[in-house]
Amino acid sequence: MSTSTDSPQVIQTYNGHPTFSCANCAATISLQDELISKSFSGRDGRGYLMHSAVNVKVGRREERSLLTGVHTVADVFCAGCNDRLGWYYHQASDYAQKYKEGKFLLERERLVKENAWKLNE
Template structure:
């Protein structure tokens, strides 16, 4: 009998708390601070959003909230709360996680 394979997950690099499913990646072509690669996710889990703030990013001004692991409190990325530029609206209500702060789990 074959082993049942579950979904491919990403976890917090610090405590291994599951934070996202591989299937929920919208784009792998994002950049975080200091030219770090990042992924845009349509859905995330086990994260807590901080206060909303306006921040200038590479593609313009956004209202964002940093997101942290619900277990250890490590900031893993940010959530786009409000997007003003029409061409960037696809980012609204989605979350960016920095690649170096998440690890593959169940692959």
């Protein structure tokens, strides 16, 4: 699947796959399989770099100075409750940071890890 830096990728199904959900309204936000890295920093703490996200609204683009340099990003909001979840990387000015383009930074404290565990009854 190709990646475009102009628009976020969207996942269509979640059947049986562990997900991350909005901590405020429980809307499904991403498959756990979309996780790239847990060692990122968001505005309010630790963050996850993700390949894609769903049920989100992407805000306006802006240049922002982050720990790794200046990036063109847009805040990402939950489509269910409008809570800010993190941001989408449109563009990185530093070549070494280009791998972030087209990816999402989702803040850990704003997500709930949902597992597809089945309990034997």
